[in-house]
Amino acid sequence: MAELVLAPDDSPSDVRRHVESCSECAVTLAALSDVRRLVGEESLVPAPAGVRDRVMAQARTRPPPADDVVRPLASTVPAASRRGPRIPVWAAGLAAAVALVAGLGIGRVTVPEPAAPEPEDPGSVVAAADLTALDSDADRGVARAVSVDDMVTLRVSARELGDEDGFHEVWLINVDGTRMVALGVLADWDTGEFQVPRGLIEEGYRIVDISVEPEDGDPTHSGVSLARGELA
Template sequence: MSHAELDDLAGLALDRDDVSPDVQRHVDGCLQCTEAVDAFAAARALAGGGPLVAPPQHVRAQVMTHVRRGTPDARSAAIPLPVALESHPRARRGISPWLAGIAAALALLAGLGLGRLTGEPAPTPEAVDPGTVVAAADLTALDSDAARGVASAVETADAVTLRVSAEELGDGDGVHEVWLINVDGKRMVAIGLLASGDEGQFEVPLGLIDKGYRIVDISVEPDDGDPTHSGVSLARGELA
């Protein structure tokens, strides 16, 4: 007789009498099958262990805080997230390329009107840094053309500062996070939070905007520990 079926070997480990005498006889004289039955019996003996106890809630938040604060290496590895999410449709919170595409189109429309606006004075006082305004965008809501403020990129010798002066973002729950979305609709980086009110300045590396990260996006982020874009954008505009 050939070796016993896995099912019978497991059956032998559970209850010998449940398996046909033919199979029992074979297994008794077969080292391989006997070893397999023993392995099943050992696994059975280990089943029955105490319940798994979840750690307290705060441990999760601590882990994620550590990870996000992490090393520069960990930080930069985390940034291209939307690309990874794109190939995993199950992930809930990435901006869909579709949405980003629409945003890009909207921003382009907004950009066309910008010629008139470039002469406008920069929204924030220039006292601290007399850099040059190299690009600006007016921000609008996504579902209408309602104005949501302005953003401007100011270049100094070694960095570009994005100045955001938003308005009418609403006072729902959550913090406002500023992102730069690449015009390719696939990449984005978070550049910071609007910590106090609707105004903020964010240094970004030289060349980032030139690489296509031109769409300024302001999202509202729930306090859920999830570092990715919530998918809820309050304002957008393309730097031009």
């Protein structure tokens, strides 16, 4: 099935005919095709050793909800299969992940091994803050002020900030509670690095705040903070 997604022109004709007539295989193919589509045009490389085992282990620890189902996508499943039985989301997702991991090892896709990245200078941590939700003590990540080559970089790694509409912005609030400066927007996966003048932290701007901001063009703080912690 993975081969049918990764190298359709090289797949045996009897496999293609079977998928066209088998509703369960058509659903699995739809899930596989979605995984490949999400990868985009990036070159595929063999999965690291142990990935398949970890996928299987994680899947086995999650019992499938009885009503968690997925239907074939109209754009990728033959019309004859759309009336077939519904397949659980966990089964289709597991099939997609494991089959693609296996498919990447069949030799159909060959690309050079990527060069190892240059190691980054970890710098020296001069201050750190545990980020928590404002309405509880729930962990929301960590922020570290790192000194590298006489510069201070605030490295923020947040989690579970919710899915409210808008974007997540990082602020430094002065300990006097009346002044603040915006540092920038968190990137995907709610992580980011921000250059901070050393004097700013020394002047008391030590409270790291993450807000959710509507896309309304207003540069001021929305007043809705998702996480906060003080550098110490």
